[in-house]
Amino acid sequence: MRLSSLLTSTARWGRAGFALGALALLAGCDYNFWRMDGHQSTITVAGPVARSQLEVFYVTCWVTLVIFILVGGVLAYATLKFRAKTEAEEKAIPPEQGHGNPLIELGLIGASVLALVIIAIPTLKGIWYTYDVPEDRKADTYEITATGYQWWFKFEYPSEQIAGSGALTTGNELVIPAGRPVRVNVRAIDVIHSFWVPKLAGKVDMIPNRGNFLWLQADEPGYFWGQCAEYCGDSHAVMRFRVIALSPKDFADWVAQQTSPARNVTPKPGETAKAQFASLRTFKQNESGITDKYDVAPLEAWKAKQFPEKGENAALIAQGKALFVSKTCASCHEVRGHGAAGISGPNLTHIGARSMLAAGLIENNAEQLQRWIHDPGAVKPGNKMAKGYLDNNIKLTPENEVALVAYLQSLK
Amino acid sequence: MSSHAGTIDHHHDPSTSTGIPNKKLLMWTFLASDCMFFGALISTHLIYRLHPMPDAPSPKNIFSIELTSFSTFILLMSSLMMALAVTAIQKGNLKSMRWSILTTIFFGSIFLGCQVYEFQEFVEIKKMTITNSMLGTTFFTLTGTHGTHVAIGVLWLILMYVRSFQPPEAGRNAAWFIRHAVHIAVIIGAILLAIFATLALVHTLHTGGSISAYFGGHFAMLAGLLACIAAGIFLARPNGPVNFGEANAIDVESMGLYWHFVDIVWIVIFTAVYLLEYL
Amino acid sequence: MSAPAHSAPAAHDHGHDESKFQIYVQIAMLLAVITGVEIVGIYLPFAKWIIVTCLVVLSVVKFMYVIFYFMHLRWDKPFCTIMFFIGLVLASGTTWALLELFMVKDSLPLPV
Amino acid sequence: MEAILKSDLHAKDAHAPAKSTLFWRPTAQTGLISWLTTVDHKKIGFLYGVFALFFFLVGGFEALLIRLQLMYPNGTVLTAQQYNTMFTMHGTTMIFLAVMPLSAAFFNFIMPLQIGARDVAFPRLNAFSLWTFVAGAIIINLGWFMHDGAPDGGWVGYAPLTSKTFAADHSIDMWVMGLQLLGVASIAASLNFIVTIINLRAPGMTMMRLPVFTWMTLITAFLIVLSFPFITIALVELMMDRLFGTNFFEVSNGGMPILWQHLFWVFGHPEVYILILPAMGIVSEILPTFSRKPLFGYPIVVFSGASIGFLGFSVWSHHMFTTGMGTMATAAFSLATMAIAVPTGVKIFNWIGTLWNGHISMRTPMMFALGFVWMFMIGGFSGVMHSAAPADAQQQDSYFVIAHFHYVLIGGSLFALLAGIHYWFPLMFGRKVSEFWGKLSFWVIFAGFNITFFPMHFLGLNGMPRRTFTYDANLGWNAANFIATIGALILGVGIFIYFAVMVYTFLKGEKVAKDVWDARTLEWSLPNPPPEYNYRVIPTVHARDAYWYNKQHKEEIAREEAEKAKAEAAHGGIHMPHQSIYPFVASLGLLIAAVGIAVIDHDPSPGFWGKKIGVSMIGGVVMLAGIYFWALEGNEGYHLHLDDEGHAPADKNAAKH
Numbered sequence A: 001m002r003l004s005s006l007l008t009s010t011a012r013w014g015r016a017g018f019a020l021g022a023l024a025l026l027a028g029c030d031y032n033f034w035r036m037d038g039h040q041s042t043i044t045v046a047g048p049v050a051r052s053q054l055e056v057f058y059v060t061c062w063v064t065l066v067i068f069i070l071v072g073g074v075l076a077y078a079t080l081k082f083r084a085k086t087e088a089e090e091k092a093i094p095p096e097q098g099h100g101n102p103l104i105e106l107g108l109i110g111a112s113v114l115a116l117v118i119i120a121i122p123t124l125k126g127i128w129y130t131y132d133v134p135e136d137r138k139a140d141t142y143e144i145t146a147t148g149y150q151w152w153f154k155f156e157y158p159s160e161q162i163a164g165s166g167a168l169t170t171g172n173e174l175v176i177p178a179g180r181p182v183r184v185n186v187r188a189i190d191v192i193h194s195f196w197v198p199k200l201a202g203k204v205d206m207i208p209n210r211g212n213f214l215w216l217q218a219d220e221p222g223y224f225w226g227q228c229a230e231y232c233g234d235s236h237a238v239m240r241f242r243v244i245a246l247s248p249k250d251f252a253d254w255v256a257q258q259t260s261p262a263r264n265v266t267p268k269p270g271e272t273a274k275a276q277f278a279s280l281r282t283f284k285q286n287e288s289g290i291t292d293k294y295d296v297a298p299l300e301a302w303k304a305k306q307f308p309e310k311g312e313n314a315a316l317i318a319q320g321k322a323l324f325v326s327k328t329c330a331s332c333h334e335v336r337g338h339g340a341a342g343i344s345g346p347n348l349t350h351i352g353a354r355s356m357l358a359a360g361l362i363e364n365n366a367e368q369l370q371r372w373i374h375d376p377g378a379v380k381p382g383n384k385m386a387k388g389y390l391d392n393n394i395k396l397t398p399e400n401e402v403a404l405v406a407y408l409q410s411l412k
Numbered sequence B: 001m002s003s004h005a006g007t008i009d010h011h012h013d014p015s016t017s018t019g020i021p022n023k024k025l026l027m028w029t030f031l032a033s034d035c036m037f038f039g040a041l042i043s044t045h046l047i048y049r050l051h052p053m054p055d056a057p058s059p060k061n062i063f064s065i066e067l068t069s070f071s072t073f074i075l076l077m078s079s080l081m082m083a084l085a086v087t088a089i090q091k092g093n094l095k096s097m098r099w100s101i102l103t104t105i106f107f108g109s110i111f112l113g114c115q116v117y118e119f120q121e122f123v124e125i126k127k128m129t130i131t132n133s134m135l136g137t138t139f140f141t142l143t144g145t146h147g148t149h150v151a152i153g154v155l156w157l158i159l160m161y162v163r164s165f166q167p168p169e170a171g172r173n174a175a176w177f178i179r180h181a182v183h184i185a186v187i188i189g190a191i192l193l194a195i196f197a198t199l200a201l202v203h204t205l206h207t208g209g210s211i212s213a214y215f216g217g218h219f220a221m222l223a224g225l226l227a228c229i230a231a232g233i234f235l236a237r238p239n240g241p242v243n244f245g246e247a248n249a250i251d252v253e254s255m256g257l258y259w260h261f262v263d264i265v266w267i268v269i270f271t272a273v274y275l276l277e278y279l
Numbered sequence C: 001m002s003a004p005a006h007s008a009p010a011a012h013d014h015g016h017d018e019s020k021f022q023i024y025v026q027i028a029m030l031l032a033v034i035t036g037v038e039i040v041g042i043y044l045p046f047a048k049w050i051i052v053t054c055l056v057v058l059s060v061v062k063f064m065y066v067i068f069y070f071m072h073l074r075w076d077k078p079f080c081t082i083m084f085f086i087g088l089v090l091a092s093g094t095t096w097a098l099l100e101l102f103m104v105k106d107s108l109p110l111p112v
Numbered sequence D: 001m002e003a004i005l006k007s008d009l010h011a012k013d014a015h016a017p018a019k020s021t022l023f024w025r026p027t028a029q030t031g032l033i034s035w036l037t038t039v040d041h042k043k044i045g046f047l048y049g050v051f052a053l054f055f056f057l058v059g060g061f062e063a064l065l066i067r068l069q070l071m072y073p074n075g076t077v078l079t080a081q082q083y084n085t086m087f088t089m090h091g092t093t094m095i096f097l098a099v100m101p102l103s104a105a106f107f108n109f110i111m112p113l114q115i116g117a118r119d120v121a122f123p124r125l126n127a128f129s130l131w132t133f134v135a136g137a138i139i140i141n142l143g144w145f146m147h148d149g150a151p152d153g154g155w156v157g158y159a160p161l162t163s164k165t166f167a168a169d170h171s172i173d174m175w176v177m178g179l180q181l182l183g184v185a186s187i188a189a190s191l192n193f194i195v196t197i198i199n200l201r202a203p204g205m206t207m208m209r210l211p212v213f214t215w216m217t218l219i220t221a222f223l224i225v226l227s228f229p230f231i232t233i234a235l236v237e238l239m240m241d242r243l244f245g246t247n248f249f250e251v252s253n254g255g256m257p258i259l260w261q262h263l264f265w266v267f268g269h270p271e272v273y274i275l276i277l278p279a280m281g282i283v284s285e286i287l288p289t290f291s292r293k294p295l296f297g298y299p300i301v302v303f304s305g306a307s308i309g310f311l312g313f314s315v316w317s318h319h320m321f322t323t324g325m326g327t328m329a330t331a332a333f334s335l336a337t338m339a340i341a342v343p344t345g346v347k348i349f350n351w352i353g354t355l356w357n358g359h360i361s362m363r364t365p366m367m368f369a370l371g372f373v374w375m376f377m378i379g380g381f382s383g384v385m386h387s388a389a390p391a392d393a394q395q396q397d398s399y400f401v402i403a404h405f406h407y408v409l410i411g412g413s414l415f416a417l418l419a420g421i422h423y424w425f426p427l428m429f430g431r432k433v434s435e436f437w438g439k440l441s442f443w444v445i446f447a448g449f450n451i452t453f454f455p456m457h458f459l460g461l462n463g464m465p466r467r468t469f470t471y472d473a474n475l476g477w478n479a480a481n482f483i484a485t486i487g488a489l490i491l492g493v494g495i496f497i498y499f500a501v502m503v504y505t506f507l508k509g510e511k512v513a514k515d516v517w518d519a520r521t522l523e524w525s526l527p528n529p530p531p532e533y534n535y536r537v538i539p540t541v542h543a544r545d546a547y548w549y550n551k552q553h554k555e556e557i558a559r560e561e562a563e564k565a566k567a568e569a570a571h572g573g574i575h576m577p578h579q580s581i582y583p584f585v586a587s588l589g590l591l592i593a594a595v596g597i598a599v600i601d602h603d604p605s606p607g608f609w610g611k612k613i614g615v616s617m618i619g620g621v622v623m624l625a626g627i628y629f630w631a632l633e634g635n636e637g638y639h640l641h642l643d644d645e646g647h648a649p650a651d652k653n654a655a656k657h
């Protein structure tokens, strides 16, 4: 084949390739990925730490973009301009030329260094700013300890001590006061995890035997997505959590509610447990545990969870409470005030008031909760609850499950 | 091809672009790489020493500086003998080289013996094992790796020593091959038996046992040792022309570089791991 | 493989080697003495940093003697020295950097 | 050829008769034995290439499974464990079993030719490196065929996730021992290359006349011998923890998992330059050839390569910005990392300078090389974005990192290696890939690659974490993931075309005369494929682009060669090393020992050591025996006497000295 025809044909193929790519782009246009405002976006941020990190990113982005356009422009120009047009020209040897030009080299090196200085200055500022709470805000800082476990998070509030059982402890949902700096001490017991709430701050690793910390602040009340960002084994992908920022008043209310023991629902005399169970449907592997409505107004949804469900069946709840001990749940989970004091699983004292289950994986509603306690391993591969309790050959009957679900839902 | 006796310049090999013999360059490059190996190990040890657990054992109560100083001295002397061996073969003095190598082997074995003794004492008397404390873990791994280097060096020295008896046309000489293998086995046997016999003797003296009981109890071991030594002397008797001479100086020299390197690593370990603990 | 054939290889200085023997023995003695000084040194009642500095310096001296004399770097092509020092400098630099990194306050292990 | 004779130190053997009864001297030129015993750097290079491409396809297959799983939210193609295994093996395979050995293939095949040598300095050590690499690759992949499964600790194997407590089965053992063997292989090979480049240059080939590819080989080899020790020690420590219960990473006894990260990345960062420098070397050969100009700013390109290598040792903690190192350390590593952009930029500028005023002919290798420059630039820029630590706090462990390193690894290393294959294919096999199919594969690969990885920048900034087997539909990641998967399929098609055409060409492609590209460096002065002894007459080098100069000064060179040929014949012909089986035996021993350590159960019941020690010891003995025979058989070699046409007599033994 002649060269020229070759070139045209390859160019044609190249164009075809790009057309195909554009098609693929179109195919996905229902979610416009250029608009980067997802729940874990690092671009639409909600706090000063993330904002300062974003600003550094923008600087690097603009500087390199300019360099790319300049260098790329010259490269493209050279490629097109000095392309051999004919076969004869291809064979010909261009006129003898210099082997380099020190002045140009030095100039370009100087320019590169300059570009790097432009990046370096905000970088250094950012490093110091994001490291710890600024001096003048220190007094106002709220302190929290977060511990990573395979594959869930424990949050402790050292400033909220509860007589007889130490600091207030919750799991998988971190509630913070909005508008105040929060300093999170991150810890790990088993393997390395990482604490990351993209909209509030970059990540800091939770490393065994190491005392890391970070600070963040939510400007406004809001509901934020968090994620373990260091590969930590089977279920790393679904080791998630949520951060809920509340106005000072809401936060105080929340603390007051949380520090009280688990809610007790006493059956009226003669009330019977209605075996009203939605028979468990089978779930597909990795089936999503969230409904479409879920993230329309997550903060409101979360707030709604703080109040008792309608139509509670007190007798059923009492049954569930008994099962919680007899089926060994209590050996791993704490339900403060209900005689359950296990520590190897998340604290469930107020589990009914959380919006998500199993470390941010599935929505906290009756169906998903039943799905979880029925077979945790099918929801979250390899997790320790499946190993701990299903391996003990504890089988829950559907009736058991419904009672436990009702009980857990009642723990507001 | 001729052997150019007397005209080999050991600092210049005209067949290479730089004049440095290939084997020497290989060895120096390898040693640069080995620096990084020991750099990683020593870093690990020092990092953990600087951040000990609160109940970590104190090396001061475990180390015995007298023994370590002695073995350090021994290793330095072995380095001297190694250097002499290289000079000897560069002058074509085969006999002198053999004696120097034997002495190097001897000193190297003493060093290894000391280390075996030290490890044994740490484990059995000081109760520091490789698993029960971080100090044990890093200490045994670091000095053990060094000891392995020494052991490899000793093995290499033995092979080189025996190689120096190789007759010409060895490729067709199966009898020689067997003699060669026996020779190596005999020397290794002698070293192992000597180390264990000595350790047993030290043990006897420590525990106040009687010398005659020692001889009685370890008769077979001592007899084996004597037999090995006798066999070693027998196999080393002059036996016709050999294919080993000035041209092999580069092999001996490369081996020497390795050996000296093991020595300088010990210089660093001696200071960083032992001496600094006493401050 | 062949470099420009150098005319007669530089005459081998056998005379030199006699003195080499002397040098080697002397250096070995010196090394032994330094080791002795080091061992005594750790018991001297000086400030810790003085002793540490002295120990480091003495070890470096020993180190250099071994590589430059026993390992003949002194007589070899400088390229061998460069080669080895690349590894040596990188290894020491990395070790130093690692020790520094672990000394930073943030890096201290948690108290038990 | 006095020089060669002198390098042969077995002086006495000069008079020895041919037959050795003790050592097997294989002479097979074809068949299995010839491949197992070869010490010819070209055959070894070819084998490296074949293994590397095989593993590239395996790694690519794993990548496709990854992409299929992530095509839609809540994907069900793989289970979580399978997915974790997949990216671990994908990363490990691509880096250690595909790109590194493919570079090694070029080091082996091309570098000795470029410096005018007849082989590497230690041919048998070279064979040992090859087979040890193969042994390591086998160990790493053994898990696929075993109950324990393949390793799943990520390619960085962070402790304590890889410790016995959290990974009780043997899969991590295989990963550790496999990497350990690969380390041995890489270090041995690199020592060999360093000595070869420093010591075996043809007369006149000064260091500042070395082709840039050879320079980059040298620098890469240095990086390997200086950085692999750190991972070796890290792996030793991990293995001691796993086998003997030591405490290096055992938190309850004061172990610090962060130490693993430091040891790994002290190796890991130089490693990424180990992957890119050979690629840069290849591109620095191709651009001048197809611009028909010498490389612009040769000294500064060489020097910047060296400074990249050197600086590469001082930036490792940029992979650990989120581990809480404190402000000073973070700032220092941040700045040091940025500094690397300068020498890298210098290379880019000089490549453009090379194109400037040239007569650029757009052949397939040139397309890939230009693709490299573009894609590597993009990857480098996202690297610079990472180097700003505060920004990296958001990017670390997100798909932004995945985008960054695939741009430098595929758009960078792989494009250049694919370019190199096209470029040197005519020299290696005497056939040339058709321009049409070459360019077609380029465009499909180029488009597929960008469609796959460009969206990943957005995924990362939009908060998608890496190493996740599933994601929910409500996070705004669906479109980008879908597009990336489509891109990966296109990329797969491109790769398929590339290899299909390559295999076709190898078998029936168009035959070409020597020096198809009118190239500049010495290897092109050889007939294709090059004869076993490479150069009939060791060339004398007069200029930087040695062969270019020779083509310009034909008579002078012809005269010179004739004289040298006569001198060489007078000295007993061309010295060739013997084939040998012992390097293979030594590697086999390593393989057996590693299987013993990694795979056999540590069963304490029958005697303390169980069977583990037995297998390991057998391996050790086989290895020692291999080395011992290897040392004893000697390296005397034999001589080839060429007739006037350059044919060697059929019976090699007859040519013995």
Ligand code: HEA
Pocket: A064, A067, A071, A111, A112, A113, A115, A116, D156, D272, D273, D275, D276, D318, D319, D321, D337, D338, D340, D341, D342, D344, D345, D346, D348, D376, D377, D378, D379, D380, D381, D382, D383, D384, D386, D387, D388, D392, D395, D396, D397, D401, D404, D405, D408, D409, D412, D413
């Ligand atoms: C071929 C391999 C390769 C190469 C060449 C590079 C090159 C670079 N890399 Fe990359 N990197 C990887 C492979 C590579 N990287 C891999 C595999 C990982 C992930 C590992 C893992 O976690 O699994 C990684 C991760 C990684 C991180 C950690 C990210 C994280 O996990 O948080 C960082 C951080 O700084 C980084 C930075 C850089 C920089 C600054 C360069 C520079 O060398 C780039 C320099 C080039 C240019 C800048 C372009 C050209 C220059 C100019 C045109 C001049 C003018 C430019 C300026 C002045 C800006 N890389």
Ligand code: HEA
Pocket: D056, D057, D058, D059, D060, D061, D063, D064, D066, D067, D087, D088, D090, D091, D092, D094, D095, D099, D154, D155, D156, D402, D406, D409, D410, D413, D414, D452, D466, D467, D468, D469, D488, D491, D492, D493, D495, D496
């Ligand atoms: C040089 C190195 C290299 C190369 C070339 C590639 C090539 C590719 N890689 Fe990757 N990749 C890494 C190095 C590399 N990678 C590393 C180091 C990691 C990190 C691992 C970790 O986190 O630990 C990673 C991780 C990684 C991830 C992230 C996984 C995660 O974090 O969850 C993804 C996701 O898309 C990905 C995709 C791809 C794709 C689509 C290709 C494509 O370019 C592949 C193209 C090739 C083909 C498509 C093959 C075509 C062949 C056929 C179709 C024939 C198949 C048949 C047979 C097997 C006979 N890679």
Ligand code: CUA
Pocket: A148, A149, A150, A151, A192, A193, A194, A228, A229, A230, A231, A232, A233, A235, A236, A237, A239
């Ligand atoms: Cu925890 Cu990932």
Ligand SMILES: [Cu+2]
Pocket: D268, D269, D272, D316, D318, D319
């Ligand atoms: Cu890096």
